[in-house]
Amino acid sequence: MISAISWVPKGASKSVPSVADPPSKEEIEEIKKLALLEKVSDVEIEEDEEEVEDDEDMSLDASKQPAEIEQALGAASALGKGGSNIHDIADGLDELNMDDYDEEDDAIDVFGTGIGDTYYPSNELDPYLKDNNDEDSEELEDTMIKADDAVVVCAHNEDDMNHLLVCIIEDPDGEPNMYVHHEIVIPAFPLCTAWLDCPIKGGEKGNFIAVGSLEPEIEIWDLDIMDEVQPSLTLGGIAEKKKKKKGKKVKKSIKYKEDSHTGAVLALDWNKGFRNILASGSADKTVKIWDVSTGKCKITMDHHTDKVQAVAWNHHEHEVLLSGSFDHTVVMRDGRVPSHSGFKWAVGADVESLAWDPHDQHLFVASLENGTVVGFDIRTATSNSSSDLKKFTIHAHDKAVCAISYNPLVPNLLATGSEDKMVKLWDLSNNQPSCIASQNLKAGAVFSLSFSGDSPFLLALAGSKGKLELWDTLSDASVSKRYGKYARQNTTPAST
Helix, strand or coil, X not given: CEEEEEEECCCCCCCCCEECXXXXXXHHHHHHHHHHHHHHHHHHHHHHHCCCCCCCCCCCCXXXXXXXXXXXXXXXXXXXXXXXXXXXXXXXHHHHCHHXXXXXXXXXXXXXXXXXXXXXXXXXXXXXXXXXXXXXHHHHHHHCCCCCCEEEEEEEEECCEEEEEEEEEECCCCCCEEEEEEEEEECCCEEEEEEECCCCCCCCCCCEEEEEECCCEEEEEECCEECCCCCCEEEECEEEEEEEEECCEEEEEEEECCCCCCCCEEEEEECCCCCCEEXXXXXXXXXXXXXXXXXXXXXXXXXXXXXXXXEEECCCCCCEEEEEXXXXXXXXXECCCCCCCCEEEECCCCEEEEEECCCCCCEEEEEECCCEEEEEEHHHCCCCCECCCEEEEEECCCCCEEEEEECCCCCCEEEEEECCCCEEEEECHHHCCEEEEEECCCCCCEEEEEECCCCCCEEEEEECCCCCEEEEHHHCHHHHHHHHHHHHCCCCCCCC
């Protein structure tokens, strides 16, 4: 499945992304040490639970031979042997051939955890590489991102593997051709993403994607680096995890990093006015404001009583933030008045997503689990929760409306995507919504959709079938007839 998608603005990506440096020996040792500690802890608990006290195979003592066992566990894991019991450790040691380890040829650097990867000082010394210049030229051409290419990042899960797919769309304004440029393997099931350009590595701007997952942390990955194995920055997360046996029960103890979320991160939104600011919503019922330049949480808000599924910064008043929750409310807070508890709207169902109107700073819509979409004008807001202030209600879909997106160019044009597999376009003019087009684009249940900021009539969507789909909405006759004039105008798209 694809749980979330994010457009990358044209020109934000490097034309030739760099390749990640291999991890240092210190980083490898640290990774192996953490893996060893976790595996040994699990083995000890399993043995306690099964009351295994005397095992004649326990001829190796982890406390006496940590270095060899670390490498053996890595080898066993890489070879698909699990690496969690004494037999796997022994097999791993055999694969490593520790007795002959120091007799390797000096011309070859044996690097890693026993999987036999070999590295040569240069391509010229590698007997398996021929016609290096031709291959390098072809490889460079394959990795180039052209100025006219559109880029979409998809949070993808398949067969228990989690990836970020960096997809290239050639000729997005004509006949789009789409392919996966590169993948980033991520450790946990992704739930939400947000693109940001805050230069966390220095310089003027960057090209990063923030990812929220089932873990209580936010990872920020550099999209201009291929084959990267570690995020550029992690916000929050688990500092320490322990398991102890007390009687016949195993108790888990988790220590979180300072100001971390303590539940899955369900929502993210980057502040385009204050580019170092990222908002997050979590299953722990809190909303947090992060400064990605320092990696610290600036503000934690607990105005909801259930999971926070959506957050959205206002496009015009950059201090104003919306949050939507499973407690059936939407709350607006203003960072300029931190002491104020904010304004609240009751919506009658779980909030799935939120979107500010990019053409009017006072309007926003919320999509709900019951298939409806509701619109509000913040000028009618009160401090008390009220369901009587809706500007309109659309009974949009037969199932939950998981995603909504305003068109960045055309006023009052809204796209909705649902678990009922349908995508619909709505004209919201005069607070009297009407459906002008609908499609089943074979994405399965639609979990995410978004209009492109650079090609405003191109709608990207994805869902349960795990494939990114594109809809050139102008190809629909009713859309073309009603909005074709906007496509012919030389108008700079509004911020989305």
